[in-house]
Amino acid sequence: MNPWEWFEKNAANFHGELRWNEPLSKHTYYRIGGPAPLMAFPKDISALRWLRGGIETTGVESFILGLGSNLLVSDEGFPGLVIKTSRLDLGIQCIAEEGDSIIIRTGSSVAVSTLLRRAAQEGWSGFECLAGVPGSVGGVVVMNAGTHLGEAQERIHRVGALLMDSDSNREWTRGEMEFEYRRNRFLPGDAIVTWVEWKVRKLEPAFVKKVIDETLERRKSTQPVDYPSCGSVFKNPRESGLRAWQVVDQLGLRGHRIGQAQFAEKHSNFIINLGSARASDVRSLIELAQNRAKAELGVTLEEEVKFLGRFSG
Numbered sequence: 001m002n003p004w005e006w007f008e009k010n011a012a013n014f015h016g017e018l019r020w021n022e023p024l025s026k027h028t029y030y031r032i033g034g035p036a037p038l039m040a041f042p043k044d045i046s047a048l049r050w051l052r053g054g055i056e057t058t059g060v061e062s063f064i065l066g067l068g069s070n071l072l073v074s075d076e077g078f079p080g081l082v083i084k085t086s087r088l089d090l091g092i093q094c095i096a097e098e099g100d101s102i103i104i105r106t107g108s109s110v111a112v113s114t115l116l117r118r119a120a121q122e123g124w125s126g127f128e129c130l131a132g133v134p135g136s137v138g139g140v141v142v143m144n145a146g147t148h149l150g151e152a153q154e155r156i157h158r159v160g161a162l163l164m165d166s167d168s169n170r171e172w173t174r175g176e177m178e179f180e181y182r183r184n185r186f187l188p189g190d191a192i193v194t195w196v197e198w199k200v201r202k203l204e205p206a207f208v209k210k211v212i213d214e215t216l217e218r219r220k221s222t223q224p225v226d227y228p229s230c231g232s233v234f235k236n237p238r239e240s241g242l243r244a245w246q247v248v249d250q251l252g253l254r255g256h257r258i259g260q261a262q263f264a265e266k267h268s269n270f271i272i273n274l275g276s277a278r279a280s281d282v283r284s285l286i287e288l289a290q291n292r293a294k295a296e297l298g299v300t301l302e303e304e305v306k307f308l309g310r311f312s313g
């Protein structure tokens with residue numbers, strides 16, 4: 001039996017949108033990637049549970065996608081179900097005050113840019129460290145995103161998620177969460193973040209807006225924002241005493257191209273899509289830098305970008 005028949009026959013019970021043979025290039029910041037047989041846009045927890053039932057019944061492979069800001073999809077695409085969580089929960093509200101601190105609750109689907117605009121309007125100080133970070137709140141938690149001003153873990157108060165394997169909701173308090181540089185160590189692999197609570201301070205909106213604007217301007221002046229990319233390709237190899245862009249520069253790869261993919265001239269820890277780059281071009285640049293860094297400098301470059309689909313080699 002065709003496993004996709006279950007989803008077709010039961011589509012009327014799904015609260016959300018289903019798209020067949022959807023190009024994944026439309027859903028990543030890189031604008032690269034082949035299609036998925038089915039992409040689902042669930043609107044609530046019941047829709048996630050419907051998808052869970054379909055996965056259990058059919059055995060299809062699945063992947064959870066946020067806004068695709070940190071993802072490279074192969075040119076062949078992904079052969080399974082892609083669950084895009086951008087419509088799950090878009091709420092933002094202040095839910096408590098604790099002395100000079102406030103607790104902000106956000107849905108996991110809220111875009112970072114939307115949260116920053118609201119923070120500037122309300123005077124919520126603490127989100128400035130996310131200025132210029134692409135993606136959604138859920139992705140920020142998973143990746144412990146941040147900038148030179150700090151990391152998300154410094155402000156995250158509580159996290160809620162649905163565990164797809166067990167169909168159960170789970171919450172983590174601050175003391176139960178563990179983070180590392182650009183990763184979390186507490187979320188199970190089947191967890192879909194549904195909401196996040198942040199502990200921040202209330203300050204004058206003009207001050208918060210100024211810090212956010214200055215941080216965004218700094219990033220625009222130092223990063224190639226005019227081209228599609230996934231942001232920083234490599235994590236900083238901290239044990240080397242170097243930053244990732246310094247490693248790429250020492251290898252003489254700034255500006256180096258393969259096809260339409262290029263280590264950006266403006267910031268060499270970005271690989272940009274010059275217009276029609278293929279995933280294989282980007283992957284080849286990544287492997288070139290990793291192999292040469294290890295052989296010539298003794299430095300291990302670990303990817304910050306995530307890969308989806310089949311890549312040769």
